Amino acid sequence: MKPMEILENVYWVGVIDWDERDFHGFEIVRGATYNAYLIIDKKITLVDTVKHKFFPEMIERIKQVIDPSQIDYIISNHVEMDHSGSLVGMKKIAKDATIVCTQKGKYGLCKYFDCGDWEFRVVRTGDEIKIGKRTLMFLEMRMLHWPDNMATYVKEDKLLLSNDAFGQHIASVERFDEEIGVDEAIKWAKIYYANILMPFGNLIKKKLKEIGDLGLQFNMIAPSHGVIWRNPEKIIESYAKWANFENENKxxxxxxxxxxxxxxxxxxxxxxxxxxxxxxxxxxxxxxxxxxxxxxxxxxxxxxxxxxxxxxxxxxxxxxxxxxxxxxxxxxxxxxxxxxxxxxxxxxxxxxxxxxxxxxxxxxxxxxxxxxxxxxxxxxxxxxxxxxxxxxx
Ligand SMILES: Cc1cc2nc3c(=O)[nH]c(=O)nc-3n(C[C@H](O)[C@H](O)[C@H](O)COP(=O)(O)O)c2cc1C
CATH class of the missing domain: 3.40.50.360 (Flavodoxin domain)
Structure with missing residues (x-):
């Protein structure tokens, strides 16, 4: 599959894992995707990577857009290996790239990988990096679902690269919610929420409020698993409902x-x-x-x-x-x-x-x-x- 331009100069360069059925004990009956995104601007930025075994596939996809050695920033929104597993490989190619992550992200990455000669830029909520025409703003997502989690917001596009939040485990050739059907996408997001995020309902409510207080608006939410939300209001509404444990007569x-x-x-x-x-x-x-x-x-x-x-x-x-x-x-x-x-x-x-x-x-x-x-x-x-x-x- 070719890289997909999801917005002008923003490419999906992730991989589709058609075969996986057991994701740390969570039965994923329709496989998964590991989504990585490449932003072409004055400073070329890769947001997250993929599971280690898919590194060659991701790099081939990136090569169809640019020379990967030119990457300036690698944003690591989450330490878990389905997103960080190709960092070592990436750093061997993009030797001068700076890794951008939270303090806890840096700690976690250096526990999993030999990060001795990696250059880091540690960010907190509200920090920004101007990469050219675009500005990246960071939003810590502590305990959603690990202490290191964060999301990256592309201000000019109102694009949230949300990592695991709003994700779904489903392998598909379609990249957008409407393409598989918004209700179908919500169905898979609910399975993901119930098995990964259910314990964090109170934190989710606080985070949704914080997002409101910061005045952030989303035209698109691109998670690190599953399809991209062109209808962000639907999935945000669903998260608010699930976080509140709104029950059915069931x-x-x-x-x-x-x-x-x-x-x-x-x-x-x-x-x-x-x-x-x-x-x-x-x-x-x-x-x-x-x-x-x-x-x-x-x-x-x-x-x-x-x-x-x-x-x-x-x-x-x-x-x-x-x-x-x-x-x-x-x-x-x-x-x-x-x-x-x-x-x-x-x-x-x-x-x-x-x-x-x-x-x-x-x-x-x-x-x-x-x-x-x-x-x-x-x-x-x-x-x-x-x-x-x-x-x-
Ligand atoms: C290996 C084994 C151990 C059992 N241990 C107990 C026990 O400690 N206390 C008890 O009240 N019944 C015990 N039972 C009896 C079962 O609870 C009983 O047969 C029950 O009706 C089984 O329900 P089921 O038909 O839904 O499997 C044991 C049964 C088996 C096969």
């Missing part, structure tokens, strides 16, 4: 089972809940955790079911609970359920996680061995109650 049921008793209870709860709310049901080992968390992001009620194994939760459910706990969903109602043989223990563990997450916790539903008809009717009624509570605003 019940998400997540379970696992050894001998199907917990599955029977899950289905009875689903039938009951469906009379009052939208229901989504997932099996922990069969469904992608990234999809489950995306549905949880805006669900009012979450029911988690597990059989008891060795006095505690079934290990696959424990893995899911650890993943969910780290992502810190908020403003939810929680119901624990499951089957046990003698001592029980699984629902207690699930409730412990609900309490840590400050969910509104319902009385757990526990059944010894296989549920009887009466117990399934009880599970149905609990489902109705859960659905009712999920549909209350």
């Amino acid at each position: 019940v998400v049921i997540v379970y696992d089972t050894m001998w199907k008793s917990t599955a029977k209870i899950a289905k009875a709860i689903a039938d009951g809940a469906a009379t009052k709310a939208k229901v989504r049901m997932f099996h922990v080992r069969r469904d992608a955790l990234s999809e489950i968390m995306t549905e949880i992001l805006d669900a009012k009620a979450i029911a988690i079911g597990s059989p008891t194994m060795h006095n505690t939760v079934f290990p696959p459910v424990a893995g899911f609970l650890a993943y969910m706990k780290g992502l810190k969903p908020k403003n939810k109602i929680g119901l624990a359920f499951g089957s046990y043989g003698w001592s029980g223990g699984a629902t207690k563990e699930i409730n412990r996680v609900f309490e840590e997450l400050r969910f509104e916790v319902m009385e757990p539903l526990e059944v010894m061995y296989k549920p009887t008809r009466e117990e399934l009717e009880m599970a149905y009624d609990v489902g109705v109650e859960l659905g009712k509570r999920a549909s209350k605003t």
